[in-house]
Amino acid sequence: MTVRNASVKDVAAAAGVSLGTVSNVLNRPDRVSPSTRERVERVMAELGFVRNESARQLRAGKSRTLAYVVLDAGNPFFTDVAAGIDDAADDAALSLVLCNSANRADREAAHLALLEQQRVQGILITPVDPDAVALDLIARRGTPIVVVDRTRRVEDFCTVSVDDVLGGRLAVEHLVDRGHRRVAVVGGPTTIGQVHDRYAGARAAWADAGLDPDDLVELATEAMTVAEGRSAGERLSGLPGRRRPTAAFCVNDLLALGLLQQSIGSGRSVPGDLAIIGYDDIEFAAAAAVPLTSVRQPRHQLGRTAASLVLDESSDPDHRHQQVTFTPELVARASTL
Amino acid sequence: MTVRNASVKDVAAAAGVSLGTVSNVLNRPDRVSPSTRERVERVMAELGFVRNESARQLRAGKSRTLAYVVLDAGNPFFTDVAAGIDDAADDAALSLVLCNSANRADREAAHLALLEQQRVQGILITPVDPDAVALDLIARRGTPIVVVDRTRRVEDFCTVSVDDVLGGRLAVEHLVDRGHRRVAVVGGPTTIGQVHDRYAGARAAWADAGLDPDDLVELATEAMTVAEGRSAGERLSGLPGRRRPTAAFCVNDLLALGLLQQSIGSGRSVPGDLAIIGYDDIEFAAAAAVPLTSVRQPRHQLGRTAASLVLDESSDPDHRHQQVTFTPELVARASTL
DNA sequence: CATCGCTTTTGAAACCTTTCACTGACAGGA
DNA sequence: TCCTGTCAGTGAAAGGTTTCAAAAGCGATG
Structure with a gap:
């Protein structure tokens, strides 16, 4: 029965109706008499008919998918953002595909090119470089793009982000409050916009508290991973007692977890000898052996909002670009008690 | 200049050549004279021409993508498997799209339907129910399917998995060795094949050591999350001293991390009062405050192999289905010292 | 000048679906 | 009986790309 790739034509022939009728069964079943419809449907099942999405899309001009080009599929922060996007896509009866750029510009470019060729409804992206010109070209040619968790110098399309300066400020104010x-x-490298902003917020809060800038020690890392957090911990241990900080603000939770592990492993107590605060509030932060104080970003909300912006842009002809900024929130736990 | 959706026809007209020549520039540039090629390429850039992938695919009959329908995009285990698939897809110059079924059969079905309609080269899937008949239908109609990290009762297509009975055995043998x-x-629920197998391996190892089955306490959980791990820890604390186990084997790392957190938080020392061993060896296992002993699965390898099987099936006409089983490995760390 | 061999270019057909103006058939009303 | 309106079904056209046989262009050779 099952025929390799039966088409509407085959179905029509086998059911003794015209092409148009088969198409109507598929797209406007109410305009077909019940008896005919049933017969056609039976034939489709027998032949193993599967609609060819390429042909349909060619005719329709647009696809039924949304895409999120994610910077690092292994970072729990981004998978939560993706879950938010997914929610919104579900509501709009679109399906979401994830593409992982793994922080590499070449991979990102390859994914973007294919997505544009596929005429996806819209592209959400956390770009390797938010100011890259490739994004402008794609947007100008008509595919809606929304930048997620990054901002651009020129505000020529929608972005959704979190106020990282405020986040850095919250973290340091909390530590100052604790004495x-x-x-x-x-954290680092500071070429990453987020890292830069969080540092800036930290410095501003420190200055506002009237403290000596020299007592806010900046410890640069090469990446934001658990391993780098451990190595930062070793560098910290190496400092002479009076120069050693009593608290650390890590610009993401992976660093904080690494630092936490290294500290406990080398016999220091947290928060007694060293208070630690992270950033992102990923699930593993609350689950650490010493639950981690962290700056929470509304990541689900971030994704949801980004998706609704891209949908608006793709459907509303007089869409206006928006820059949505969310407010981060401090979640105090045992690591800074 | 930039025209909304320029087609090859527009490019041909603007460059004063025929359709066929434009197509040749795109697909066989060597057959076009340098001067013509250059002119056509310039016009394409001016017009902002973007190849229509639907039309191309319609003609070609197949797409350039591989898809992985992942069970839970938030679980680091699966993102690592996806990274392995991605590697192999890269090598084959295919692009990988990820679809998240979030453990829901309806979402899985929707994704599968669309992927089949899109005529993807192949589908990799960690299914909600490996024995679901929908998978058979799709495979029978000609889309290669490979099941990842699950096995099927009937071996009618390729599967890639890890020997979970052996994994359970390794974990318990290690604990017995430690005295x-x-x-x-x-762990739980045991309706999940993996959980069932790991339990079975654990029991077998226990029996082989000649120990009393009553001393292997099974503690069922409703899901495999950090929160469930904590709650298991509370139940464990509630047991009277002589009935309380001195070690716990958690069937995944999330449970183990939750249990670890609860134990330390309530003043028990690990491994002194309670040794803990997890499963999966996710990155956060090594990074826990007490580094976690765990059973490692070759997850990257798992993905890579699955991708190469699906590619083989889609290209080699006399492909034979294979059931590949990998061997897990114990990684001893401080939590079981 | 005719012929040959080679490279470059052309134009039409094919891929599959959806849409839309149209035909037939039939029932009800005048 | 004739007309009108409704409903079910029809068939051709369109959408953009690739392929392939055939044509054209062109320099060299006899």
């Missing part, structure tokens, strides 16, 4: 007067800021 | 004579097995 810390010598604090490390751990 | 434990009263051990908890934490």
Whole structure:
């Protein structure tokens, strides 16, 4: 029965009706008499008919998918953002595909090219470089793009992000409140916009508290991973007692978890000898052996909003670009008690 | 210049050549004279021409993508498997799209239907129910399917998995070696094939060591999450001293991390009062405050192999289905010292 | 100049679906 | 009986790309 790739034509012939009728069964079943419809449907099942989405799309001009080009599929933060997007896509009866750029510009470019050729409804992206010109070209040619968790210098399309300066500020204010007067800021590279902003917020809060800038120690890392967090911990241990900070603000939770592990492993108590605060509030932060204080970003909300912006842009002819900024929130736990 | 959706026809007209020549520039540039090629390419850039992948695919009959329908995009285990698939897809110059079924059969079905309509080269899937008949239908109609990290009762297509009975055995043998004579097995629900197999391996190892089955305490959980791990820890604390196990084997790392957190938080030392062993060896296992002993699965390898099987099936006419089983490996760390 | 061999270019057909103006058939009303 | 309106079904056209046989162009050779 099952025929390799039966088409509407085959179905029509086998059911003794015209092409148009088969198409109507598929797309407007109410315009076909019940008896005919049933016969056609039976034939479709027998022949193993599967609609050819390429042909349909060619005719329709647009696809039924949304795409998210994610920066690092292994980072729980991004998978949560993706879950938010997925929710919104579900509501709009679109399906979401994830593409992983793994922080590599060449992979990102390849994915973008294919997505544009596929005429996806819209592209959500956390780009390797938010100011890359390739994004402009694609947007100008008509595919809606929304930048997620990054901002651009020129505001020529929608972006959704979180106020990272405020986040850095919240973290340091919290530590100052707890009485810390010598604090490390751990993170890098500062070429990443987020890292830069969080540092800036940290410095501003420190200055506002009237503290000496020299007592806010910046500890640069090469990446934001657990391993880098451990190595930062070793560098911290190496400092002489009086120069050693009593607290550390890590610009993401992976760093914080690494630092936490290294500290406990080398016999220091957290928060007694070293208070630690992270950023992102990923699920593993609350689950750490010493539950981690962290700056929470509304990541699900971030994804949901980004998706609704891209949908608006693709459907509303007089769409206006927006820059949505969310507010981060401090979640205090045992690591800074 | 930029025209909304320029087609090869528009390019041909603007460059003063025929359709066929434009197509040749795109697909066989060597057959076009340098001067013509250059002119056509310039016009394409001016017009903002973007190849219509639907039309191309309609003609070609197949697409350039591979899809992985992942069970839970938030679980680091699966993102690592996906990274392995991605590697192999890259090598074959295919692009990989990820679809998240989020453990829901309806979402899985929707994704599968669309992927089949899109005529993807192949589908990799960690299914909600490996024995679901929908998979057979799709495979029978000609889309190669490979089941990842699950096995099927009927071996009618390729599967790639890890020997979970052996994994359970390794974990319990390790604990017995360390002198434990009263051990908890934490996990569930046992309707999941993997969980069932790991339990079975654990029991077999226990029996082989000549120990009393009553001293292998099974602690069922409703899901395999950090929160469930914590709650299992509370139940464990509630047991009277002599009945309380000295070690726990958790059937995945999320459970183990939750149990670890709860134990330390309530003042028990690990591994002194309770040794803990997990399963999967996700990155956060090594990074826990007490580094976690775990059973490692070759997850990258798993993905890579699955991708190469699906590619083989889609290209080699006399492909034979294979059931590949990998061997897990114990990674001993401080939590079972 | 005719012929040959080679490279470059052409134009039509094919891929499969959807749409839409149209035909037939039939029932009800005048 | 004739007309009108409704409903079911029809068939051709369109959408953009690739392929392939055939044509054209062109320099060299006899």
